[in-house]
Amino acid sequence: MTDFVQILVSGLTVGSVIALVAFGYNLVFAATRIVNFAQGSMLVVAGYIAFAVTRAGVPIWGAFLISVLASLAVGVIVEIVAIKPLGRFDPETNVGWILTTFGVGLVAVDLIKKTVGAEARPLPPLASSIFGWKVAKFAGVAITVPDALLVVSAILIVIGLERLQTRTALGRAFRAVAEDRQTAGLMGINTELIVMITFALAGALAAIGAVLIAPRLFVKLDLGVNLGLQAFIAAVIGGLGSTRGAIVGGYVIGFTTAIVSTVTSNGGSWGPVIVFVVFLLVLVVRPAGIFGSPAVEKV
Amino acid sequence: MAKAGTKPADTGEVEEVAGEFGQGVLPLYRRRGELIRFVPVLLLVLFILWFGSSQADSRKWIDIGTEAMYLAIAAAGVNILLGYTGLLSLGHAAFFVAGGYAGAILSPAIGLPPWTGFLLAFVGSAALGAVLALMCCHLHGFYLTVVTFGFGALVPAIVVVAKDQLGGPAGRSVDHFVDTSKVPGAHGPFSLQLGLFYLSAFFLLVTLFLCWNLVRSRWGRAYMAIRESEVAARVSGVNAYRYKVSSFALSAGFVGLAGWLGAQRFVLVSSQVATPDQSFRYVITVVVGGMGTLAGPILGAFGFSLGFGITWVQNTFRDYQGLLYGALGLIAVATAPEGTVGNLRRYARSYQLRRAKRGVAAKPVPPPDVAAELKRPAVREREALEGDGEVLRVAGLTKRFGGVAALSDVDLVVKRGSVHALIGPNGSGKTTFINVVTGLYKPTAGRIELDGTSLEGLSPAARSGRGLARTFQNLQLWRRMTVLDNVMVGAHGRNRVGLVQSLLRTPKSHRVERQLRERAWGLLHFVGLADRGRDLAGTLAFADMRRLEIARALASDPELLLLDEPAAGMQVSEIHDLAELIRQVRDAGVTVLLIEHHMDLVMGLSDTVSVLDYGQKIAEGPPAQVRRDSRVVAAYLGEETE
Amino acid sequence: MSALPAEQPRRPRPLKPMANGKKDKLLKVEDLRVFYGAARALDGVSFHVAQGEVVAIIGSNGAGKSTTLKTVSGVSELLKTVSGTITFAGERIDKKHSHHIARMGMAHVPEGRRVFAGSSVEDNLLLGAYRRRRDRGAVSEDLERVYERFPVLRERRSQPAGYLSGGEQQMLAIGRGLMASPRFLLLDEPSLGLAPLLVSQVFDIIAGLAADGTTILLVEQLAHQALRVADRAYVLEAGAISGGGDAASMAADPHVREAYLGA
Secondary structure: HHHHHHHHHHHHHHHHHHHHHHHHHHHHHHHHHOOOOHHHHHHHHHHHHHHHHHHHHOOOOHHHHHHHHHHHHHHHHHHHHHHHHHHHOOOOOHHHHHHHHHHHHHHHHHHHHOOOOOOOOOOOOOOOOOOOOOOOEEOHHHHHHHHHHHHHHHHHHHHHHHHHHHHOOOHHHHHHHOOOOHHHHHHHHHHHHHHHHHHHHHHHHHHHHHHHHHHHHOOOOOHHHHHHHHHHHHHHHOOOOOHHHHHHHHHHHHHHHHHHHHOOHHHHHHHHHHHHHHHHHHEEEEEEEOOOOOOOOOO | OOOOOOOOOOOOOOOOOOOOOOOOOOOOOOOEEEHHHHHHHHHHHHHHHHHHHHHHHHHHHHHHHHHHHHHHHHHHHHHHHHOOOOOOOOHHHHHHHEEEEHHHHHHHHHOOOEEEEEEEEHHHHHHHHHHHHHHHHHOOHHHHHHEEEEHHHHHHHHHHOOOOHOOOOOOOEOOOOOOHHHOOOOOOOOOHHHHHHHHHHHHHHHHHHHHHHHHHHHHHHHHHHHHHHHHHHOOOOOOHHHHHHHHHHHHHHHHHHHHHHHHHHHHHHHHHHHHHHHHHHHHHHHHHOOOOOOHHHHHHHHHHHHHOHHHHHHHHHOHHHHHHHHHHHHHHHOOOOHHEEEEEEEEHHHHHHHHHOOOOOOOOOOOOOOHHHOOOOOOOOOOOOOOOEEEEEEEEEEEEOOOEEEEEEEEEEEEOOOOEEEEOOOOOOOHHHHHHHOOOOOOOEEEEEEEEEEEOOOOOHHHHOEEEOOOOOOOOOOOOOOOOHHHHHHHHOOOOOHHHHHOOOHHHHHHHHHHHHHHHHHHHHHOOOOHOOEEHHHOOHHHHHHHHHHHHHHOOOOOOEEEEOOOHHHHHHHHHHHHHHHHHHHHHOOEEEEEOOOOHHHHHHHOOOEEEEEOOEEEEEHHHHHHOOHHHHHHHHHOOOO | OOOOOOOOOOOOOOOOOOOOOOOOOOEEEEEEEEEEEEEEEEEEEEEEOOOOOOEEEEOOOOOOHHHHHHHHHOOOOEEEEEEEEEEEEEEEEOOOOOHHHHOOOEEOOOOOOOOOOOOHHHHHHHHOOOOOOHHHHHHHHHHHHHHHHHHHHHHOHHHHHOOOHHHHHHHHHHHHHHOOOOOOOEEEEOOOOOOHHHOOOOOOOOHHHHOOOOEEEEEEEEEHHHHHHEEEEEEEEEEEEEEEEEEHHHHHOOHHHHHHOOO
16 A cells, blocks of 8 residues: 555656656747757756855745746747757758757756856755645655645646646747747737747746755756656657646656556666656657647658 | 869769769779879878877877777768768767677677677667667658657666666676787887777778768768658659668667777776767767768867867866857857868858959869760660550549548540640649659559559659659759769669668679769750759759759659649740750650640640649640630639629 | 628729829839749739729739738748838838738738638637737627628637638638738638639628728639629739739730630
């Protein structure tokens, strides 16, 4: 029983961590058909900003807000540096953006290393207790408030993003720009501004993710790489461009990893292998992912 | 590496063409007056010798030199896939590790002498590369890269799991490494390392030789054609899937070879180097050096390896390699996608242009002359069959996209030796028709017979082999290849040469090359583009581009030539010339099916005209008759309203 | 088509106030030359559309009709180079982006309809009103009006636009254009891919729009239909205007037929 609950808790929390980052990939892809390979790095940058602000004495909620605002700018910077210079291009065939976003990510991480240093930084959690309740124990498994906050936030964000994409004019514009940029322009939509906005929002999502995740995982440099990779895989498995896909993908990885580590002795090593195998299977069999729409093969 | 911009001197023989991509190491078979092209290789060899002798006392620099050599091999491998075939892989670092395991651990383990490890390293990695290719070559662009990325992440994860066999994250030490102190030239206090340096340099030269041969062969041309326009490659007879797989395998093999050399250097094989970052670095090395050139990867690899040897660079960037590669990646992709070599060539060309403007022109090299019978389209030999008068017979052809019928029960017969036109208003199904006949779409129903045999189930490349050729309305030329290369690829299916033969440039491959080249020059004479043969196809004037597409299509010796709106975008005088060319094609014995809007061209040229409207044939007959048909008028101008 | 739009009356020849024979030129195009890379699409085209007019540009395929519209509405395409002047409501627009021009009140119903197949019918219509999205009340009213004009769209309002038939998509594309409450409507080959019966109905709709006073520039291959609804027309051949005049006289002109089927 303990095992089962452990898997449940572990899968949900790890899955939510991954999902929080995967949302960023998903949002950018939903509007631009580009995968922002710098997403993981934006998370790390946001984390370090939050850390620096808390060190200056600002309480965590203030640091959270500042980090989110600053990350809007970070997102815009990433877009200006990695995407704008490429001009007009079709993301599906002309894949230079893979190299530029990847490159920006590497540069960002190294810049942090140079300016702030490579040590892992702690961040206080947003809420360590709710009405005095710090930790719940259930069937021998500890559930802390930050963990619960993670899971709840992930779900709230899914709902929020879905509303954004389906009910607002901006969301409609995102879909239009992704599907047919030329015609979107004819509607009066400033497509370049839309692209910039999605990157800014991806930055904000990265900041939200960083502050929620940091208490568990600390803010460190390779966090971006590891988490970024897992979140990317989650987004692809769930279906790039689908918010639901991002969270489902996150849970798929979270639960797979949890099951594998509980079941096997060599758990730590087999986890990644299974995840990558699933990833490749999905790509080969159904590249669009669980919730994605299959692409039409152009002749 | 390459002497940019030089043209081969006129020796009166049919010569090697200095294509834009492919200038590089001279063939070991010398051409008179082309000694100048030996120079880059000579420089490289001299550099190697100088480096080896002057740094014999510096362990650090010898190691750096060795690394420069094998990274150049790896970069050359990545360049085959990325620069020539146009496929981006972010997982190639996995092959470096695979090569190390296969060549340095597995090979001695099964009893082979250590120095033969390179074979297993190359072949094993190539096989693994083929596995990856089979997983992703049916995908395009972004998704293909994502699969390579996943693969590249999977391999080190497997190594970690297979602790016992493969050593886990710490790797496995190489117990039987090559005793490189026995390599000729190795001497001094670090003879082992120096020997490895020379060994690596040797393999680099071998790699260069093989790559040069590859690029100058029909395999290399096929790769580039796939890069520039895969659909055009397919209809010209290139089985794109198979070629992509071979490109993956070759590139993986070279990276594996580099991995074997790396294993010798570190006496260790570790999966630490198989990270996405490392794969990214390979790509950046190739991009910054110059994609699609022979010199580019070498320049890039030398630049990075030797550059990191400089103490200042090392101190500043040792821990910040991500910054360096990332920033270079950003700059290179956004501003200088041609890389260093590409930009050098551009400067050389503009320098030549400026000199030409001042009147100091290089003597233009006249195109070689070829035998007269090569200067016209050849019609294949075939046995006289019944129904010989028909080249193409289409019966009941239907094509549905979702619920919409783009073609509906179309019957068409094209008589041998005629010019048959297919016209119809926008959206009537003409393009769909040609795409179905050439095999790019599968028909929903109906039969297509060429020369009496059914084309059902045949790929576009196979149909090209049967005698079907086409041009494209929106021009699918391979613009970064020379005009001559474009035509040579057109004849891709006519002579086959194996990959190994092409790599080694055997006499047979040499002979086939010459035949292809002569044939291509002949066809260029036929369409009037012979004096542009050595120029890049992208520099042609628009009307000439259309002629080039026709020459390319004729290169496969087709029975039936399908022209898809060849007059679109042309001016009136150009259309006249086009009509004359089409007449000559017909007179040479090739049947022509012409899809066109320019009514004057159609009416003046065709023997029969068929009219499509809403996917159905509504009229057929001689031009004058069709033009007066009221249904045709209604199709074009709409129903008469009161 | 299940629900047909209400039968629109034939468009009467309008009685326009001729103040000194001059009308406000809403759109003026002078000496437009367009190249796609090395291919020439338009070679010095000049024409104008006055306020309240319906002008048609007719010609066979490849003549450059769609290129003309796309250049007027500012659609940027790969390798396109443009020279010449385009003036809309007194302002030069030849260097402006398409979204800017759309916000000036020009609505372009593209060739092949180009509805957003993944979005619902209603979302498509709302997207048409993007530039007015803050004015929710007016947008809702216009949405109602579009649904009244095209009842079939109301039936299918939550379905993905990709599931609609060709004729329905054409109505959706026109409806989407109307949602912008435009001063100037560009219609690009409305008959494309539609069965003859649908073509008639679509042109009835266009005639209705014209009767309401919308200024329209229409490019169309089917000359007879276009001349039915237009006031004036130009003939485009191989990238240049080879003739023009008022619609009635052009309908009888044999030159028009030659432009399509050769001399």
